[in-house]
Amino acid sequence: MTLNAADSDFHDLLQQRLPDGSVRPAEPRYLEEPRGRYHGRPTTVVVPKTAEEVAEVVRLAAQERVGIVPYGGGTGLVGGQISPEGPVPLLLSLERMTALRGVYPEENVLICEAGAVLASVQTAAAAAGRLFPLSLASEGSASIGGNLATNAGGTAVLRYGNMRDLCLGLEAVLPDGQIWHGLKRLRKDNTGYDLRHLLIGSEGTLGVITAASLKLCPQPVATGTAVFVVPTPDAALSLLALAQQQLGEMVSGFELINGQGLAFLSEVLPDIRQPFDAAPEWSVLMEVGLAHGMNAQTELETLFAEAADRGMVLDGVIAQSQQQSQDFWSVREHIPEANKRVGAVISSDVSVPLGSLPDFITKGKQVISEIGEFRINCFGHVGDGNLHYNVFPLPGGTSSDHANQRAALQRAVHDLAHALGGSVSAEHGVGRLKVADLERYGDPAKLAAMRAIKSALDPLGIMNPGAVLRT
Amino acid sequence: MTLNAADSDFHDLLQQRLPDGSVRPAEPRYLEEPRGRYHGRPTTVVVPKTAEEVAEVVRLAAQERVGIVPYGGGTGLVGGQISPEGPVPLLLSLERMTALRGVYPEENVLICEAGAVLASVQTAAAAAGRLFPLSLASEGSASIGGNLATNAGGTAVLRYGNMRDLCLGLEAVLPDGQIWHGLKRLRKDNTGYDLRHLLIGSEGTLGVITAASLKLCPQPVATGTAVFVVPTPDAALSLLALAQQQLGEMVSGFELINGQGLAFLSEVLPDIRQPFDAAPEWSVLMEVGLAHGMNAQTELETLFAEAADRGMVLDGVIAQSQQQSQDFWSVREHIPEANKRVGAVISSDVSVPLGSLPDFITKGKQVISEIGEFRINCFGHVGDGNLHYNVFPLPGGTSSDHANQRAALQRAVHDLAHALGGSVSAEHGVGRLKVADLERYGDPAKLAAMRAIKSALDPLGIMNPGAVLRT
Numbered sequence: 001m002t003l004n005a006a007d008s009d010f011h012d013l014l015q016q017r018l019p020d021g022s023v024r025p026a027e028p029r030y031l032e033e034p035r036g037r038y039h040g041r042p043t044t045v046v047v048p049k050t051a052e053e054v055a056e057v058v059r060l061a062a063q064e065r066v067g068i069v070p071y072g073g074g075t076g077l078v079g080g081q082i083s084p085e086g087p088v089p090l091l092l093s094l095e096r097m098t099a100l101r102g103v104y105p106e107e108n109v110l111i112c113e114a115g116a117v118l119a120s121v122q123t124a125a126a127a128a129g130r131l132f133p134l135s136l137a138s139e140g141s142a143s144i145g146g147n148l149a150t151n152a153g154g155t156a157v158l159r160y161g162n163m164r165d166l167c168l169g170l171e172a173v174l175p176d177g178q179i180w181h182g183l184k185r186l187r188k189d190n191t192g193y194d195l196r197h198l199l200i201g202s203e204g205t206l207g208v209i210t211a212a213s214l215k216l217c218p219q220p221v222a223t224g225t226a227v228f229v230v231p232t233p234d235a236a237l238s239l240l241a242l243a244q245q246q247l248g249e250m251v252s253g254f255e256l257i258n259g260q261g262l263a264f265l266s267e268v269l270p271d272i273r274q275p276f277d278a279a280p281e282w283s284v285l286m287e288v289g290l291a292h293g294m295n296a297q298t299e300l301e302t303l304f305a306e307a308a309d310r311g312m313v314l315d316g317v318i319a320q321s322q323q324q325s326q327d328f329w330s331v332r333e334h335i336p337e338a339n340k341r342v343g344a345v346i347s348s349d350v351s352v353p354l355g356s357l358p359d360f361i362t363k364g365k366q367v368i369s370e371i372g373e374f375r376i377n378c379f380g381h382v383g384d385g386n387l388h389y390n391v392f393p394l395p396g397g398t399s400s401d402h403a404n405q406r407a408a409l410q411r412a413v414h415d416l417a418h419a420l421g422g423s424v425s426a427e428h429g430v431g432r433l434k435v436a437d438l439e440r441y442g443d444p445a446k447l448a449a450m451r452a453i454k455s456a457l458d459p460l461g462i463m464n465p466g467a468v469l470r471t
Numbered sequence: 472m473t474l475n476a477a478d479s480d481f482h483d484l485l486q487q488r489l490p491d492g493s494v495r496p497a498e499p500r501y502l503e504e505p506r507g508r509y510h511g512r513p514t515t516v517v518v519p520k521t522a523e524e525v526a527e528v529v530r531l532a533a534q535e536r537v538g539i540v541p542y543g544g545g546t547g548l549v550g551g552q553i554s555p556e557g558p559v560p561l562l563l564s565l566e567r568m569t570a571l572r573g574v575y576p577e578e579n580v581l582i583c584e585a586g587a588v589l590a591s592v593q594t595a596a597a598a599a600g601r602l603f604p605l606s607l608a609s610e611g612s613a614s615i616g617g618n619l620a621t622n623a624g625g626t627a628v629l630r631y632g633n634m635r636d637l638c639l640g641l642e643a644v645l646p647d648g649q650i651w652h653g654l655k656r657l658r659k660d661n662t663g664y665d666l667r668h669l670l671i672g673s674e675g676t677l678g679v680i681t682a683a684s685l686k687l688c689p690q691p692v693a694t695g696t697a698v699f700v701v702p703t704p705d706a707a708l709s710l711l712a713l714a715q716q717q718l719g720e721m722v723s724g725f726e727l728i729n730g731q732g733l734a735f736l737s738e739v740l741p742d743i744r745q746p747f748d749a750a751p752e753w754s755v756l757m758e759v760g761l762a763h764g765m766n767a768q769t770e771l772e773t774l775f776a777e778a779a780d781r782g783m784v785l786d787g788v789i790a791q792s793q794q795q796s797q798d799f800w801s802v803r804e805h806i807p808e809a810n811k812r813v814g815a816v817i818s819s820d821v822s823v824p825l826g827s828l829p830d831f832i833t834k835g836k837q838v839i840s841e842i843g844e845f846r847i848n849c850f851g852h853v854g855d856g857n858l859h860y861n862v863f864p865l866p867g868g869t870s871s872d873h874a875n876q877r878a879a880l881q882r883a884v885h886d887l888a889h890a891l892g893g894s895v896s897a898e899h900g901v902g903r904l905k906v907a908d909l910e911r912y913g914d915p916a917k918l919a920a921m922r923a924i925k926s927a928l929d930p931l932g933i934m935n936p937g938a939v940l941r942t
Contacts, residue, residue, distance in 0.1 A: 106712060107825040107856075151661050162659060164668075165636065178916035185824035187855040188633060189894035190622050190672055191901060191909055192939060193921045197635075197668030201661055218715045241577060244689045246763040249720040291762075292717040293773075302764075353656035354578040384658040385578075423660035430662060438662055445649035449928060450664045456927035457920060468663060 003067045003465060006090040010066055011044045014090075017056060022047055026091050031082065034075060034138075035347075038082035038432065045071070045091040051171055051179050051210040057092055058208065058462075059177035067465040068092050070204035072146025073117065075138035077349075078431025080150065080203045080467050089465060094145050097210060101183075103128045108216040109168065109185045114145025114209045121214065130216035133160035133252075137333055145209045151201035153427030155332075158383035159252045159289070160217060162427070164200040169213035172199055175206065175458035183213045198453070203429050204464035206457050220252070220289025224296025225325035227257075228304065229280040229315040233382070234358040236284050239312045240383055243286065243303055250294075253287035254383035255332050260392075261377045264338040265331065272334050273327050275317050284382065285332050335379055339390055343399040345374065346409045348389040350417035351426035357385055360420055364389060367412040371405055386426040389413055414441065430468045438468070474538045474936060477561040481537050482515045485561075488527060493518055497562050502553065505546060505609075506818075509553035509903065516542070516562040522642055522650050522681040528563055529679065529933075530648035538936040539563050541675035543617025544588065546609035548820075549902025551621065551674045551938050560936060565616050568681060572654075574599045579687040580639065580656045585616025585680045592685065601687035604631035604723075608804055616680045622672035624898030626803075629854035630723045630760070631688060633898070635671040640684035643670055646677065646929035654684045669924070674900050675935040677928050691723070691760025695767025696796035698728075699775065700751040700786040704853070705829040707755050710783045711854055714757065714774055721765075724758035725854035726803050731863075732848045735809040736802065743805050744798050746788050755853065756803050806850055810861055814870040816845065817880045819860040821888035822897035828856055831891055835860060838883040842876055857897040860884055885912065901939045909939070 004010070014023045023046050031040030048054045061068050067089030071081055083089050094115035101111040105128040112121055118139040125132035134147060136154030146152075148170070152163045160166065169184035182196060199207055230236045236256055243251045262279035265272050276283075290296055300318045307313040319325035339347070352360045361378055368374055373394055380388040391409050393401055402409075414424040414437060424437045439447070454461075454469055465471045475481070485494045494517050502511030519525045532539050538560030542552055554560050565586035572582040576599040583592055589610040596603035605618060607625030617623070619641070623634045631637065640655035653667060670678055701707045707727055714722045733750035736743050747754075761767055771789045778784040790796035810818070823831045832849055839845055839862060846863040862880050864872055873880075885895040889912045896905050910918070925932075925940055936942045 104824070104826055106708065109824070151665075153659050153661075157659065161636075164665070165632075174916055174920060176919075178919065180916040180920070181914050182917060184894070185826075185892060186822045186894055186897070187825075188624050188628065188822045188852070188857045188897040190624075190896050190898055191894055191905070191913060192917065193673055193677075193924060194622075194635070194668050194671070195917050195920055197665050198924075201663075201665050206664075218719050220719065221717070237577065246692070248689050248691065248760075248762050250762060289719075291719050291721060291765075293770075294762075294765075299764075351657045351659045353575070353580070354658075355575055355656075381659070386659045421656060423655070423657055423662055425661050426657070426659040427661055434662070442662060443652050445645055445651040446653060446663065446666050448647075448649065449645060449651070449666055452927040453664060453669075453924055456923040 003087045003461065004065045005087040006043050006066050010064055010090070013060060013064065014044065014046055014057065017060060018046065018048065018053060022053065030071060030074065030091050033079060033082050035077055038079040038084050040082045040084065041088045043088045043091060045093050047093050047096045049096045051173060054092065054173045054208055054210050055177050055179050058173050058175065061090060061462050062175065062177060062460055065460060065462070066090055067462050069464050070149065070208045072114070072143035072149065073138065073141045075142045076146060076150060076431060077428045078433040080429060080431035080464065083466060086466055086471065092208060094143060100124055101211060104185060105130055107185055109213060110216055111183055111211065111213045112144055113211045114143060116144045118142045118144060118147060125216050129219065131219045132214060133217055134163055134166055137336060144212055148200050148209050148212055149202065149204050150429040153381065153386065155253050155255060155381060157381060158254055159249055164197055166215045167196060167200060167212055168215055170196050170199060170209055171211040173208045173210060175463050183211060185213055201429070203431060203467050205454060205468045206463060221292040222290045222294060222296050224288045224300050225319040225328050226286050226300045227275045227283050227317050227328055228286060228307070228313045229283045230313055232358065233282060233361050235312045236282065236382055237354060237357060239284065239307050242307055242312065246303060247288060247299065250288050250290050251286065252289040253285065255285040256379055256382035257283045257285060257332060258377055258379045260375055261335040261338065261379050264342050264377065265334060268338050268341040269334055272330055274331055275328060280315070285328055339377060342392055344390045344392055345399050345402045346391045346406055346413065348413045349426050349428045350389055350413065350422055350424060351384065351386040352417055352420045352422035354385045356420040357382065360416060363416055364413065367416055368409065371408050371412060432467055435468065435470055474558045474933065475536045476558040477514050477537050481535055481561070484531060484535070485515065485517055485528065488531060489517065489519065489524060493524065501542060501545065501562050504550060504553050506548055509550040509555050511553045511555065512559045514559045514562055516564050518564050518567045520567045522644060525563065525644045525679055525681050526648050526650050529644050529646065532561060532933050533646065533648060533931055536931060536933070537561055538933050540935050541620065541679045543614035543620065544609065544612045546613045547617065547621060547902060548899045549904040551900060551902035551935070554937060557937055557942065563679060565614060571595055572682060575656065576601055578656055580684060581687055582654055582682065582684045583615055584682045585614060587615045589613045589615060589618060596687050600690065602690045603685060604688055605634055605637055608807060615683055619671050619680050619683055620673065620675050621900040624852065624857065626724050626726060626852060628852060629725055630720055635668060637686045638667060638671060638683055639686055641667050641670060641680055642682040644679045644681060646934050654682060656684055672900070674902060674938050676925060676939050677934060692763045693761045693765060693767050695759045695771050696790040696799050697757050697771045698746045698754050698788050698799050699757060699784045700747070700754045701784055703829065704753060704832050706783045707753065707853055708825060708828060710755065710778050713778055713783065717774060718759060718770065721759050721761050722757065723760040724756065726756040727850055727853035728754045728756060728803060729848055729850045731846055732806040732809065732850050735813050735848065736805060739809050739812040740805055743801055745802055746799060751786070756799055810848060813863055815861045815863050816870050816873045817862045817877055817884065819884045820897050820899045821860055821884065821893055821895060822855065822857040823888055823891045823893035825856045827891040828853065831887060834887055835884065838887055839880065842879050842883060903938055906939065906941055
């Protein structure tokens with residue numbers, strides 16, 4: 001079925017049917033994405049204020065056979081929010097649906113609308129004496145709706161899970177324009193198929209999430225941060241197992257840092273204070289969030305001593321202040337920016353089973369070297385088996401020098417992750433960037449089921465056409 | 472579309488196409504369920520040994536338009552495993568698919584087939600120095616496949632989540648006979664719609680789960696058990712909040728016990744040792760699983776002292792030995808058996824938002840009293856907002872005296888839970904028992920989406936016909 005473009009007639013129809021100020025030409029910022037890979041075409045953006053208005057927009061789009069791209073904070077890294085080809089779709093931005101509908105600290109629940117910015121939800125939870133644990137680099141602009149649509153990950157997944165693990169219920173407009181009122185505040189509800197988990201991670205292709213009921217957590221009583229130098233990635237995993245054996249869920253973050261990333265930081269962001277004078281080849285940033293009566297310094301020292309006895313760590317620093325803890329995290333958080341300034345030939349977001357992680361790192365080096373000479377910065381959420389595996393030109397070279405090797409490099413990294421039972425998109429989603437990867441690496445029975453579900457719920461194909469599944 | 476019965480021709484066809492010993496007439500045990508509400512009809516049971524054989528069965532059933540009821544441990548409480556009407560379906564029992572396909576302690580992962588009994592998986596995890604936390608009364612016979620199909624709950628959900636939270640991947644045969652090979656060992660994998668979560672909780676209506684990749688957890692270093700007497704259910708919730716504030720995720724279990732349940736125990740199971748001479752009206756059984764360096768006795772004493780200061784607890788006992796801890800749990804675990812012996816007029820499995828729980832208990836008493844004079848035993852997983860709300864005749868009466876009030880009682884309890892934003896099936900599922908409840912209380916947009924998904928994935932309607940959705 002062919003869709004129609006969101007043309008001026010459709011713009012006028014929306015303007016007629018929606019309150020004043022809801023419909024306007026999309027500003028250029030809606031047509032760009034952080035990595036500059038995709039470019040949108042001029043179109044209309046509609047900014048509804050209620051789920052009912054969203055439903056009206058979806059019904060009109062269905063009636064006129066116009067595609068809709070739901071738009072959150074615009075921070076997605078796989079082009080899910082940009083339509084570069086096909087009939088121009090309407091942009092449906094949730095930016096005016098930011099209300100906090102309710103905070104229930106005694107239930108550890110918060111209900112907010114989809115346009116709420118992640119950082120504002122973290123702040124609202126903190127004001128209620130609770131923690132909303134999702135934490136990622138773009139939290140100052142990413143929206144809850146986008147976090148849900150992409151099942152966002154980040155640095156606290158090890159302890160608290162992905163976005164889907166933090167959602168108790170949804171309100172959403174389905175492709176036929178019906179509103180699903182599913183904002184439950186329940187920990188247990190076994191009444192039929194889990195539509196919530198189907199919409200989460202479907203990247204706007206099965207409906208528009210308009211509000212969510214989110215899980216809050218108790219705030220840890222004491223927190224601590226350390227950077228431990230490890231001899232190998234394998235040792236990092238042993239250190240993680242030891243830490244979890246001693247502290248259980250209280251290990252909140254465990255990030256692998258590669259010497260190449262620290263060298264990039266020294267080169268392009270020299271003001272970022274680094275914990276060691278000589279950049280270690282492998283180190284881990286560990287965060288613990290402890291119960292009452294526990295002391296972070298003591299726990300981290302005990303862990304270090306025991307890990308050192310077993311040869312898992314070579315050196316370490318434990319943050320002595322809030323400031324120092326922030327400095328350690330700042331190192332980790334600026335690595336993507338340093339990567340960007342150096343200019344990667346390819347970036348990857350792969351995951352592998354934890355036990356295969358050292359193997360992935362060793363073999364990754366090998367398959368890359370068969371293509372050419374490159375620098376590799378391999379870092380990330382190692383506790384989740386999730387690595388951002390980025391490949392860079394040698395010093396003096398530029399990314400564009402290697403344009404003709406890009407596809408081979410990406411293929412080699414994805415083939416390797418897949419061969420080890422891994423995923424070619426651990427946390428960023430499929431968007432438009434990885435549609436072909438999904439076809440290549442996805443299980444055929446799963447793909448057939450996905451297509452059947454898409455056709456059943458969105459028979460006209462109006463929801464985010466071209467994302468996740470080929471139209 | 473009308474299905475055909477699993478008749479003797481179909482029996483013969485299966486026998487031709489499957490290895491010897493795979494097909495036989497179903498013994499009576501397959502045609503009964505624990506509560507005696509549903510009675511199956513004589514039919515064939517097929518007991519495949521591999522996913523490929525399951526796929527062959529499904530393809531033959533599709534070809535001959537015969538319904539299939541997937542069969543796990545047979546412990547379900549809502550009739551999902553029994554077909555009392557319509558064309559007689561085939562029973563597909565996973566009982567010979569019990570293999571442990573792999574244990575990966577360093578990854579906290581275990582892969583087993585769907586017929587594996589829950590207790591055997593717990594044992595295999597313990598042998599690897601890990602915990603598989605799902606814990607429920609029927610764990611000695613319930614299967615992993617059944618636990619997944621019903622998204623089982625139990626007593627450890629507060630800390631570790633429902634069955635869906637403990638599953639990383641699935642292998643399943645879809646209704647068209649294709650095998651989905653989705654046994655990933657990944658913590659993060661955002662490659663398309665989450666078919667795993669769609670199958671989990673779908674009660675065999677969208678496919679047959681043949682194996683699962685399960686999450687393991689570190690074993691707590693120290694555990695402790697206490698029974699605290701609380702003045703009100705409200706105080707129990709405050710106690711829970713205090714415990715979580717101090718101990719975070721280390722609060723593993725928090726079960727509400729009602730004096731009525733203790734009175735039933737004294738009456739029909741007098742050998743069960745109770746913690747208090749005079750049964751308190753409300754008490755909670757609390758379990759903690761602590762990190763290294765912590766002492767359970769100290770933590771529980773500290774918590775008791777602080778809670779007593781705030782008027783949240785009136786009395787308490789802390790288990791001084793493994794035996795005493797088991798005795799406390801034995802009280803909780805024998806309450807359902809005591810209920811059964813006394814003979815309930817109705818049993819419920821509702822959940823409400825935690826904040827509405829005290830209100831539910833107060834109003835519940837009221838709506839029941841408007842129907843007649845009854846005894847109420849209201850107990851359960853209060854940390855999850857999940858209550859088993861059971862209504863009994865007065866002493867001397869029997870359940871059958873009140874047969875004509877049963878529907879009104881069930882309706883009153885469900886109406887109340889629904890009005891408070893709750894669920895009429897917190898952990899047992901829909902099965903055949905609650906199909907009408909789902910229609911009554913379910914969100915219409917969600918129901919329409921469920922029906923569309925069912926038609927898309929199982930257009931012939933062969934998978935567990937009559938369960939969850941009306942045929």
